[in-house]
Amino acid sequence: MLIGPSGCGKxxxxxxxxxxxxxxxxxxxxxxxxxxxxxxxxxxxxxxxVFQEIGLFPHMTVAQNISVVPDLQGWSAQxxxxxAEELLELVRxxxxxxxxxFPRELSGGQQQRxxxxxxxxxxxxxxxxxxxxxxxxxxxxxxxxxxxxxxxxEVQKTIVFVTHDMDEATKLADRIxxxxxxxxxxxxxxxxxxxxxxxxxxxxxxxxxRMLQDPLDVTVRELASNGAVRASSDLRLSEAMKKMRxxxxxxxxxxxxxxxxxxxxxxxxxxRAANDADKKTSVTELADRQTVSCDESVFQAVHKLARSSSxxxxxxxxxxxxxxxxxxxxxxxxxxxxxxxxxAIDLPEED
Amino acid sequence: xxLLLSFIEAASARQEQLIAAFxxxxxxxxxxxxxATVVSIPLGIWAxxxxxxxxxxxxxxxxxxxxxxxxxxxxxxxxxxxxxRRPAYLALFLYAILPILRNTYTGIKEVDEPLKQAAQGxxxxxxxxxxxxxxxxxxxxxxxxxxxxxxxxxxxxxxxAYIGGGGFGEFIVTGLSTIRDDLILVGAVPSxxxxxxxxxxxxxxxxxxxxxxLKI
Numbered sequence: 001m002l003i004g005p006s007g008c009g010k011x012x013x014x015x016x017x018x019x020x021x022x023x024x025x026x027x028x029x030x031x032x033x034x035x036x037x038x039x040x041x042x043x044x045x046x047x048x049x050v051f052q053e054i055g056l057f058p059h060m061t062v063a064q065n066i067s068v069v070p071d072l073q074g075w076s077a078q079x080x081x082x083x084a085e086e087l088l089e090l091v092r093x094x095x096x097x098x099x100x101x102f103p104r105e106l107s108g109g110q111q112q113r114x115x116x117x118x119x120x121x122x123x124x125x126x127x128x129x130x131x132x133x134x135x136x137x138x139x140x141x142x143x144x145x146x147x148x149x150x151x152x153x154e155v156q157k158t159i160v161f162v163t164h165d166m167d168e169a170t171k172l173a174d175r176i177x178x179x180x181x182x183x184x185x186x187x188x189x190x191x192x193x194x195x196x197x198x199x200x201x202x203x204x205x206x207x208x209x210r211m212l213q214d215p216l217d218v219t220v221r222e223l224a225s226n227g228a229v230r231a232s233s234d235l236r237l238s239e240a241m242k243k244m245r246x247x248x249x250x251x252x253x254x255x256x257x258x259x260x261x262x263x264x265x266x267x268x269x270x271x272r273a274a275n276d277a278d279k280k281t282s283v284t285e286l287a288d289r290q291t292v293s294c295d296e297s298v299f300q301a302v303h304k305l306a307r308s309s310s311x312x313x314x315x316x317x318x319x320x321x322x323x324x325x326x327x328x329x330x331x332x333x334x335x336x337x338x339x340x341x342x343x344a345i346d347l348p349e350e351d
Numbered sequence: 352x353x354l355l356l357s358f359i360e361a362a363s364a365r366q367e368q369l370i371a372a373f374x375x376x377x378x379x380x381x382x383x384x385x386x387a388t389v390v391s392i393p394l395g396i397w398a399x400x401x402x403x404x405x406x407x408x409x410x411x412x413x414x415x416x417x418x419x420x421x422x423x424x425x426x427x428x429x430x431x432x433x434x435x436r437r438p439a440y441l442a443l444f445l446y447a448i449l450p451i452l453r454n455t456y457t458g459i460k461e462v463d464e465p466l467k468q469a470a471q472g473x474x475x476x477x478x479x480x481x482x483x484x485x486x487x488x489x490x491x492x493x494x495x496x497x498x499x500x501x502x503x504x505x506x507x508x509x510x511x512a513y514i515g516g517g518g519f520g521e522f523i524v525t526g527l528s529t530i531r532d533d534l535i536l537v538g539a540v541p542s543x544x545x546x547x548x549x550x551x552x553x554x555x556x557x558x559x560x561x562x563x564x565l566k567i
Contacts, residue, residue: 018472020468020471020472041475041476042474043474044471044472044474045473045474046474048567049469050471051465051468051469051472052465053463053469055465055466055468055469055472056469057466057469057470057483057484057564058466058562058565059487059488059562059563059565059566060564068473068475069473069474071479072473072474072475072479095538102563102564102567103564104564104565104567105567118473189369203387249370315427
């Protein structure tokens with residue numbers, strides 16, 4: 001995810017990847033090979049490109065637009081038709097209705113869905129997306145962002161995405177590359193960037209107190225800590241105590257054999273249980289199993305946490321896989337950082 | 352009223368001549384415009400790809416267009432092309448070039464930049480961009496150029512009679528020199544009708560060749 005203010009070079013960077021712009025210096029490696037050594041037409045056909053202006057060809061039908069690259073690669077009519085139907089299904093557009101329509105008969109959101117499908121048609125490994133949702137209204141935009149996340153679950157591509165919208169970046173990105181005047185300022189996962197902006201520029205770009213302003217817009221995924229100490233759920237109490245002491249953590253995240261969230265235990269609970277007469281042998285019995293879906297807002301998560309006696313919630317995806325944990329102490333740290341960011345206030349140097 | 356009556360009389364007395372003039376006039380339009388189309392479209396495309404051609408072709412065509420049509424026809428005589436049909440075809444051909452050339456050129460140039468970039472970005476070669484995107488989108492504009500050219504040439508072809516090119520102009524030239532209003536009308540009315548008809552017809556062709564996706 002490339003992000004930065006206008007003119008920082010993010011689109012140029014993207015265009016250099018498929019050589020719509022030729023670099024004056026340096027190399028771009030695509031699958032380990034400098035892209036300047038590849039045939040430019042072949043290179044472009046092997047990468048999907050989604051444009052901000054959508055760029056559907058108005059004289060071609062939906063099917064023809066989707067099939068542009070397959071057509072250039074000489075697929076048969078039947079293969080193209082089948083692929084177009086398959087892709088429309090992927091974004092839940094009825095192919096009977098839409099396949100023979102023209103771009104002008106579609107809404108902006110539908111057009112950009114087709115734009116994304118066109119990029120996916122020949123099943124490229126790499127997808128380049130240049131502010132693809134920038135021209136859409138906020139509701140459609142957030143809808144398409146959600147669809148892209150779901151689509152990505154299914155197709156698993158390497159996506160290079162350009163945006164100037166920090167919310168979009170934090171929602172979609174695995175890693176954010178913050179750019180300024182043609183240089184990279186910071187590369188980090190969204191959560192790390194939000195919490196530890198490299199400098200004042202990054203902090204200002206993120207915007208002050210984003211979470212406090214839009215607690216409904218920030219998902220727990222962004223704030224979930226994945227640095228928690230993890231342990232197997234069949235751990236014994238004594239082993240759990242030892243582990244927490246070793247790792248200097250006051251809680252443990254338990255995982256079952258399939259890497260799914262099995263609960264959260266606090267050091268207090270474990271030590272209390274260890275001193276108790278009727279000994280429980282496994283930590284699982286002490287564990288708090290409350291979870292929150294990673295796509296829920298921080299607002300909802302905080303309320304859930306406040307009502308709970310637990311030290312924290314497990315943040316999980318649809319398949320109940322652990323994304324991270326959201327703890328009371330962790331949240332206080334985040335709040336402090338958001339309200340009084342260290343770089344915004346000139347604190348005396350700690351020693 | 353008298354004029355109308357004598358016009359009808361003069362026209363019905365010259366039915367055979369009228370048919371011959373119609374055929375000649377049609378040829379004076381179809382031959383130059385067809386030739387100009389064949390030359391102008393490739394030239395216009397080339398001009399969008401090459402700056403030298405762009406400056407040269409558009410420049411020359413502009414100059415040709417600024418020469419008064421009668422002068423262009425008349426100049427064929429001292430230039431040694433002589434009189435009759437051939438010089439008329441040549442002069443009208445030169446005159447027909449500009450609208451088609453200019454529309455081909457602008458039709459392609461004015462295809463949205465993002466669309467061209469999209470076409471390039473998905474991996475089309477320059478020729479594929481031209482064939483699959485630029486030309487289909489420019490076709491209505493090119494066709495409009497052919498239409499404009501045709502209408503202009505139907506009118507200008509009247510002047511071809513001055514260098515012996517034939518057509519409806521013959522009646523007008525004779526009418527003018529013999530001061531007979533009815534004869535002038537015998538030439539003027541059908542050529543005006545032909546221009547209107549040609550415009551309508553090509554307007555319909557323009558609609559037909561416009562890609563369906565653009566008509567919505």
